[in-house]
Amino acid sequence: MFENILLGITLLFSLSMLTAIAGGVVGGVLIGVLPGLTSTMGIALLIPITFSMPPAVGLAMLGGIYLASTYSGAISAILLNIPGTPAAVATLLDGHPMTKKGQSTRALALATFGSCVGGLISVLALLFIAPPLAEFSLRFGSPEYFLLAVFGITVISSLSGKDVEKGLIAGVIGLFLSTIGNHPLTGFMRFTYEIPALYDGIPLVVSLIGLYSIPEVIDMLVTRASGEKIKLDTDKSNPFAFLPEVIGQKLNLIRSSLIGIMIGIIPGVGCSIGGFMAYDGAKRSSKTPEKFGTGCSEGVVASETANNAVTGGTLIPLLTLGVPGNPVTAVLLGGIMIHGLRPGAELFTVNADIVYSFILSLFVSNILFVPVGLFMAKYCVRLIQVPKSILAPSILALAVVGSYAIRGSVDDIWIMLFVGFCGFVMQFFDIPRAPMVLGLVLGTMAEGELSRSLALVHGDVTAFLLQLVTRPISAIILILCAISLFQGIKQQLRRN
Amino acid sequence: MKRKSMKKATGVFYGNILILLALGLLVGLGTTSLQAAYPRKPITMIVAYSPGGGTDTAARIVAKFVQPHLGQRLVIQNKPGAGGQIGFTALANSKADGYKIGFINIPSIFMVKMLRQNVPYEMSDFVPIANIQMDPVVLAVKADSPYQSLDDLIRASRENPGKINVGGDGPQSNNQLQLIVAEKKLDIDFNFVSYNGSGPAITSLLGGQVDAAVPSASSATTHIKNGRLRALAIFSDDPYPYLPGVPTIKTASGIEIPCIGASMRGIAAPKGVSAEQVEYLQQAFAKVMKDPGFLDRANKMGLPLKFMDADQFNQFLEQAEKDTREYIDLLK
Numbered sequence: 001m002f003e004n005i006l007l008g009i010t011l012l013f014s015l016s017m018l019t020a021i022a023g024g025v026v027g028g029v030l031i032g033v034l035p036g037l038t039s040t041m042g043i044a045l046l047i048p049i050t051f052s053m054p055p056a057v058g059l060a061m062l063g064g065i066y067l068a069s070t071y072s073g074a075i076s077a078i079l080l081n082i083p084g085t086p087a088a089v090a091t092l093l094d095g096h097p098m099t100k101k102g103q104s105t106r107a108l109a110l111a112t113f114g115s116c117v118g119g120l121i122s123v124l125a126l127l128f129i130a131p132p133l134a135e136f137s138l139r140f141g142s143p144e145y146f147l148l149a150v151f152g153i154t155v156i157s158s159l160s161g162k163d164v165e166k167g168l169i170a171g172v173i174g175l176f177l178s179t180i181g182n183h184p185l186t187g188f189m190r191f192t193y194e195i196p197a198l199y200d201g202i203p204l205v206v207s208l209i210g211l212y213s214i215p216e217v218i219d220m221l222v223t224r225a226s227g228e229k230i231k232l233d234t235d236k237s238n239p240f241a242f243l244p245e246v247i248g249q250k251l252n253l254i255r256s257s258l259i260g261i262m263i264g265i266i267p268g269v270g271c272s273i274g275g276f277m278a279y280d281g282a283k284r285s286s287k288t289p290e291k292f293g294t295g296c297s298e299g300v301v302a303s304e305t306a307n308n309a310v311t312g313g314t315l316i317p318l319l320t321l322g323v324p325g326n327p328v329t330a331v332l333l334g335g336i337m338i339h340g341l342r343p344g345a346e347l348f349t350v351n352a353d354i355v356y357s358f359i360l361s362l363f364v365s366n367i368l369f370v371p372v373g374l375f376m377a378k379y380c381v382r383l384i385q386v387p388k389s390i391l392a393p394s395i396l397a398l399a400v401v402g403s404y405a406i407r408g409s410v411d412d413i414w415i416m417l418f419v420g421f422c423g424f425v426m427q428f429f430d431i432p433r434a435p436m437v438l439g440l441v442l443g444t445m446a447e448g449e450l451s452r453s454l455a456l457v458h459g460d461v462t463a464f465l466l467q468l469v470t471r472p473i474s475a476i477i478l479i480l481c482a483i484s485l486f487q488g489i490k491q492q493l494r495r496n
Numbered sequence: 497m498k499r500k501s502m503k504k505a506t507g508v509f510y511g512n513i514l515i516l517l518a519l520g521l522l523v524g525l526g527t528t529s530l531q532a533a534y535p536r537k538p539i540t541m542i543v544a545y546s547p548g549g550g551t552d553t554a555a556r557i558v559a560k561f562v563q564p565h566l567g568q569r570l571v572i573q574n575k576p577g578a579g580g581q582i583g584f585t586a587l588a589n590s591k592a593d594g595y596k597i598g599f600i601n602i603p604s605i606f607m608v609k610m611l612r613q614n615v616p617y618e619m620s621d622f623v624p625i626a627n628i629q630m631d632p633v634v635l636a637v638k639a640d641s642p643y644q645s646l647d648d649l650i651r652a653s654r655e656n657p658g659k660i661n662v663g664g665d666g667p668q669s670n671n672q673l674q675l676i677v678a679e680k681k682l683d684i685d686f687n688f689v690s691y692n693g694s695g696p697a698i699t700s701l702l703g704g705q706v707d708a709a710v711p712s713a714s715s716a717t718t719h720i721k722n723g724r725l726r727a728l729a730i731f732s733d734d735p736y737p738y739l740p741g742v743p744t745i746k747t748a749s750g751i752e753i754p755c756i757g758a759s760m761r762g763i764a765a766p767k768g769v770s771a772e773q774v775e776y777l778q779q780a781f782a783k784v785m786k787d788p789g790f791l792d793r794a795n796k797m798g799l800p801l802k803f804m805d806a807d808q809f810n811q812f813l814e815q816a817e818k819d820t821r822e823y824i825d826l827l828k
Contacts, residue, residue, distance in 0.1 A: 331548030
């Protein structure tokens with residue numbers, strides 16, 4: 001193995017390799033910042049370009065895009081309260097309040113260093129313990145996925161801010177929206193009114209754009225005359241001054257990285273859930289949970305560390321088994337196969353040079369997005385000083401173009417505006433939006449996996465319930481659900 | 497300061513106008529000298545699935561290699577959603593000037609039409625140009641499964657009708673259609689469980705969550721070659737080139753089973769396109785299918801090719817529509 005690592009290192013330090021990584025990282029940061037562009041789209045469009053490159057170089061570039069875009073969604077989340085990627089939804093809960101307090105550089109620095117640490121730890125896991133983790137990931141069947149979704153939904157209490165009741169309302173709205181579209185097992189159409197754009201359900205990225213940008217635009221237009229500007233940074237403006245603050249949160253970094261890696265290796269869960277769960281974990285183990293949601297550094301670090309730890313995690317089953325865990329890695333699988341490479345044990349022996357230089361390139365990407373991201377953020381910070389009468393229409397235009405670009409569909413603009421209106425009503429009544437996102441993401445998973453679990457036992461409900469307690473992993477998740485609910489209720493009672 | 501930037505702005509403005517004029521002149525020259533020749537500008541190809549999926553990747557590779565034979569760029573436009581319905585509809589409704597073509601999937605294009613109400617296209621809206629690819633369905637089990645052959649699996653399903661779980665892309669996919677046709681012909685009954693694509697179905701088979709799976713051959717090949725999965729039969733009339741040694745369903749079962757679940761990917765244009773343009777496009781795609789660079793790339797990534805010219809493709813489509821219609825009710 002160490003020979004292979006050395007071989008990888010020698011391949012890594014070539015001009016073409018480093019140029020490809022740098023290009024991937026810069027492109028990735030841009031893709032992540034803009035809400036309408038997703039990592040999946042970026043990688044898919046670049047794959048044809050990579051096939052004229054040597055395989056290791058092409059893969060290093062795609063890896064750079066993946067890691068950098070997962071991180072940089074935080075920049076728009078922190079500065080504008082609009083997540084650039086679904087992975088950054090948990091980041092804005094505390095990141096944007098920090099900006100409002102005039103601590104944008106601090107928030108951006110925390111997010112950047114957290115992402116870097118999470119990413120590096122997950123690549124270490126990929127390098128050294130990938131095979132056993134990949135085998136473990138295969139033990140997740142439909143009952144486990146179902147319980148995992150339920151466990152995710154219990155996190156709502158942590159995302160709700162002051163009023164748990166309002167959080168639950170938002171969660172239910174999200175769950176309801178997730179039932180739109182065809183039933184995952186029967187194909188029966190629900191609430192689609194024969195609009196083909198709704199057949200596959202409400203598209204997540206489109207609804208995120210609407211949910212976060214439309215209320216922001218309306219708010220800016222209403223308050224434009226007040227002349228009140230968000231304070232630019234009142235802190236020191238050197239982001240590296242905050243590095244010790246991140247390193248100081250050792251426990252948080254390790255916990256969030258582990259959560260991220262775990263979520264990453266389980267196929268089909270994804271970066272945003274990793275961020276939410278780590279945020280929840282940080283809040284529960286914090287001495288000052290009441291500060292979460294008001295601009296708490298632990299929240300930003302937890303969410304960002306975890307969502308970048310997911311990236312290395314998702315590559316574990318991808319490279320060792322050829323099992324992609326999310327849309328991005330599914331596209332990456334295509335990018336690997338296009339070079340005639342076959343994921344699996346063979347990849348690590350016959351093509352060791354390629355795969356190890358690819359894994360090592362991920363270390364470089366994870367470090368490189370720090371200066372690139374901070375440099376870009378330095379200019380993005382000025383956005384918050386742009387007069388609202390200019391910023392609001394610009395954001396609206398970006399939202400319209402972005403939601404159209406996802407599938408090239410005009411109907412998606414209407415969906416974006418509809419969800420945006422819902423978001424505005426929610427904001428008006430002070431209902432938090434993050435639980436709605438959680439409901440939307442997990443509702444589809446919970447419903448699909450529940451009906452699949454039942455289909456696998458031929459509709460026998462007792463057999464299904466028995467499975468939940470007798471399958472070891474599902475029993476553990478069941479216990480976690482119970483603990484999470486119990487803690488949430490206890491905290492609520494104490495507060496009353 | 498202000499005046500200076502103003503000056504700069506006007507400079508930029510005039511610069512732009514100059515560039516525009518120059519461009520206009522170039523375009524004008526271009527059109528007059530090449531008036532008659534088709535294609536005069538890049539051709540757009542609609543793909544009814546998301547960027548990065550199997551169909552999209554195949555389309556992009558074809559697009560890259562067809563460029564010299566076409567004499568123009570082939571630009572991919574993704575119109576994903578509703579199982580292909582949105583993209584197929586967009587193709588049917590686009591202008592038949594020869595600059596808009598589509599990458600269509602068979603039997604999905606029939607199935608969407610037959611299974612749903614108010615689908616706004618007819619099969620007669622499309623003019624077939626060439627078929628590129630054929631990806632059959634494969635019946636596979638996990639390497640350590642007790643079922644060594646198709647016979648073992650059939651016997652088990654006769655002993656426990658409706659109890660053997662078979663995972664596959666679904667619901668209402670070509671994979672499910674293929675399984676249902678096989679069940680009817682072999683007079684057996686499996687419990688089909690839908691997964692969100694062939695990939696997740698394979699993952700659940702690798703984890704032993706289902707007894708067997710019916711993924712597309714292209715997505716299962718890696719796992720079969722790695723020895724993690726065992727292919728019992730391939731739903732194709734001829735052996736599958738990337739899986740030598742895997743029997744066709746006819747060899748394995750001794751019964752003629754129509755292989756209508758195989759996913760065919762080909763090129764079509766909207767109705768009304770001129771015969772010369774069809775001929776030109778057909779030639780270009782026929783040439784790319786002989787291009788060594790393209791063949792090498794397709795072979796490396798395990799892309800199963802099957803070329804049909806416009807006539808063959810047309811005949812195939814008519815037959816496939818008939819066959820699909822015969823069995824589609826089994827899916828409802």
